[in-house]
Amino acid sequence: MSTATVRPRTAVRRGPRLRGLIWLAWRQNRIAFWTGLAFAAAVAVYALVQHHHVAAAVQHLQACEGGDQLTQECSRRINTFGKQYQRPIRRPLQAMLLLPFLFGLFLGAPQFAQEMESGTYRTVVTQSVTRMRWFAAKLGVPLAMTVVVSGVVAAAMTWWWHPVAEGMGAAFSWFWWYPFYGVGPVVVGLSVLLYLLGATLGLVLRRTVLAMGATLAFGAGLFALLEAVRPHLVPVRTVNVQHVAEAPVPDGAWVIASGSLSTDGHRVALPFDCYAYDNIKQCLASRGISGGWAEYHPASHLWPLQWTTTGVCVALGAVLVALAVWWTRRNPA
DSSP states (O other): OOOOOOOOOOOOOOSSSOOOOHHHHHHHHHHHHHHHHHHHHHHHHHHHHHHHHHHHHHHGGGGGGTTTTTOHHHHHHHHHHHIIIIHHHHHHHHHHHHHHHHHHIIIIIIHHHHHHTTTTHHHHHHSSSSSHHHHHHHHHHHHHHHHHHHHHHEEEEEEEEHHHHHHHHHHHHHHHHHHHTTSSSHHHHHHHHHHHHHHHHHHHOOOOHHHHHHHHHHHHHHHHHOOOHHHSSSOOOHHHHEEEEOOOOOOTEEEEEEEEETSSSSSOOOOOGGGGGHHHHHHHHHTTEEEEEEEEEEEGHHHHHHHHHHHHHHHHHHHHHHHHHHHHHHHHO
């Protein structure tokens, strides 16, 4: 009588598996990635619920649209809507500006600085792995994490913000800094830029705390630069109108500059002392002023400005990647 030997069957893992340097980069950052995904999922769920409530409330404001003057009832409805739905979203939108800095400070800056500071990168590059392969994996995997997490959060905040902006109109303008930098693709662009800035500074400075401080300082400078050039990234529209005190612009427009026109159509300085007179028009006419001009962005420029600003962030990020590649090849130790 023979006894058959039954061998235990080992479970075969199906699907794609991470290997080599990609697996190493994933393992080193997996806590940050899962934390980011959990945060993004929580924001998405909360924004979905809030969007449902706001969209239902906006329907009660539709009767107030189209009138030149607001009735007392419409004013009450808009004020109530603002208290219930516009105020709660202001703080989250303002806090969204911190998201790119979190990627830069806690994901980008330590990425290479910790390896350089501890010297552990030498173990990796001596295991038949080139410096550039190590660099690509260390930079690329967290970069993909940054795009995924910031993209989910940006989409959720945009979904929440849109009906609130629709209900509030000019009282919650699209061009203010905290709606603009809290929604849309610019959130992803800024997050990528700040992550690459932190990674590059960590590679160059080789000290984690020093790289984090430099990322905060240079990141604030980059944001100030973006805010300064933002009005000029898309061509403005210009209006010149005679026989008016001020040039008319569409509702919700972002007025970049405005002034007065002379009778021959030239731009002239506005005499503010005329506003002290009872008859302002007569005062302006006596100074040879007969019209007004304005340069503005209409509300339809929101997304062109968003995508152009994102393109600027990506271009600056590409410069940082090129600098990091050059530094890695030039400084092997």
